[in-house]
Amino acid sequence: MENLDTLKEHVSIPLFDRDQITTSIAHIGVSNFHRAHQAFYINELIEKHNVLNSGICGIDLLDSDRKTYNVLKDQDGLYTLITKDASGLHKPQIIGSIVEYFFGPENPMAVIERLAHPGIKIISLTIAEDGYHLNETTGEFNQKHPAVAEEVTNPFNPKTVFGYLTQAFKLRKLRGLTGCTILSCDNIKNNGETMQHSFFNYVSKNEPELLPWLKQNTRFPNTMVDRITPVTQHKDIDALKKEFLVEDQWPVVCEPFASWVIEDDFFEAKPFWEKVGVQFVKDIEPYQNMKLQLLNAGHSVLGILGTLHGYKTVHEAANDDDFILFLTSFIEKEVSPTLVDAENISIETYKTTLISRFKNPNINDSLSRICSESSAKIPIFILSTLDSQLQNNKDINHIAFIIAAWCKYNDGIDDQGNTYDIIDSISNTLIRMAARSLQNPTKFLEIESVFKTLRTHTFFTEKYLKYLSYLRSHHIKESIIAFNGNKI
Known part of the structure; x- marks a missing residue:
């Protein structure tokens, strides 16, 4: 310069x-x-x-x-x-x-x-x-x-x-x-x-x-x-x-x-x-949990669901009313109960700002970037919320749906018939176990580095299997609309 x-x-x-x-x-x-x-x-x-x-x-x-x-x-x-x-x-x-x-x-x-x-x-x-x-x-x-x-x-x-x-x-x-x-x-x-x-x-x-x-x-x-x-x-x-x-x-x-x-x-x-x-x-935990479980989890949700539909960017998925309804419901029902306010932090303000940030059409953030290395991201951003909800016997329907959708995501083809790459350090494992789940639906949950012992948790697996079965026979848009309407 x-x-x-x-x-x-x-x-x-x-x-x-x-x-x-x-x-x-x-x-x-x-x-x-x-x-x-x-x-x-x-x-x-x-x-x-x-x-x-x-x-x-x-x-x-x-x-x-x-x-x-x-x-x-x-x-x-x-x-x-x-x-x-x-x-x-x-x-x-x-x-x-x-x-x-x-x-x-x-x-x-x-x-x-x-x-x-x-x-x-x-x-x-x-x-x-x-x-x-x-x-x-x-x-x-x-x-x-x-x-x-x-x-x-x-x-x-x-x-x-x-x-x-x-x-x-x-x-x-x-x-x-x-x-x-x-x-x-x-x-x-x-x-x-x-x-x-x-x-x-x-x-x-x-x-x-x-x-x-x-x-x-x-x-x-x-x-x-x-x-x-x-x-x-x-x-x-x-x-x-x-x-x-x-x-x-x-x-x-x-x-x-x-x-x-x-x-x-x-x-x-x-x-x-x-x-x-x-x-x-003095204590970073409330701040990092808010960011990781809201922004980063939100990105992963839009990335997985949006890619399955055929969207390419975050703002496309975030400006789809059905997708954003799913995301905001996930945040309110399953994430928010796990977060703790700290001094000088407003979770409600952050949540409101977050949606407008996702919708910004000029950032043009690619879903392929968001979805890369999901095997490292999902345990931190989403499964941590699941653990908390399971411990407190709270709602886990959205998370079960998201994990089922991630399994389908690893098939590598969207609902428009277009293929996409699975960019992940364990991509071979993800693709293989997702394919094997067609015959044995719990196979994907056997990826121990991601899910640990989650497959043994009956309360979760029952919901996961229900959503995976629906997703295997319906497009993601149709599945989200059915989920939002409590029809699955």
Whole structure:
């Protein structure tokens, strides 16, 4: 993005001198979400409150991230964030908070040295569920993962985030430095605790002498992150160039809504992020449950049901009255009873806002993105609600219908006769067990990594089998209408 100053007539540009920014945050996994969320918040902090020691050092560790790295290096870390509201207003803003960038596969020791620098006070992450290397069945850290096993023999050429962090903290300890806060910004429950558990497990097996120092010199606060950020499309790049005269190889699109809640548990003094709307709380659980069981569960519901019908985007499904009636009924009858209000949180307001967010026609969020890796999402977003409802002998009809629909979803063909890909780390298992359920309807529930022992719960399986039978002989639209009318 050369000639940044010439763009200020067309888009919002950073008003601060980027040469004056010092880096205190190293962020691993420079995803679209990070650029729409954390990097946006930090940009606001620097620009509006002159907090110049808040620069971000972006770090990518995977070979598949090379394109992102090349683009942002070419653009000096600058990129355009395009906020789209439901009325059609597009607000492009050039973000300048990423002031450094490293690529692990190109120079792993440079990344390790940067993470070890005493100026880095926070190491944040968006590495997605599979970056934590958890066993699919037990949920425990998978020490036998090939990337982890490789690091045992070649620790200075790490492949995982844990390998990089281990070597960086070894250097900090060796040099008499302190540790820092490790801040997971991934969309998983108890993300900080999950990161700590995986990291400490890794260290206990590979560098056990480092573990006591880590326990004294690191903190892992849980967080709740929230902003719908779809995949960037070519038409976004073209429109940015045509309408705003900005040539950006990889802009990011997002909705206006943004929220970030963090447990107040930092190794050193917490940053001044509350100045830009970040909430620091004692207990993250009510916030994360609200988000995971409403927004993320809602996305999964619309994704599965909408794909079966032939819809391609979230807003198509959300603007279908029958689908949204099913979703709002699911939220009211089965999700809401499991949620607990906390100070400064309004579940009712969030629910109302949520539906309008789903209906935003300008976000254009694809259902294929929503449905990808459903085997990791559904246990967190939906089965957690089921567990609570079962324990309290409450309504589970919607959830039983959703799981039955997910089984049918894995047939890979919609009601218009079009096929779609099942994008999942266990796609072969999902497809095979869904096919076997045609002869033995409970087979799909035997996927232990997803359902644990749910197939033995008669109260659930009776409802599940009833809905699966109906779905196998009716289109999803017809099935939803029948369900909404209490006719199944």
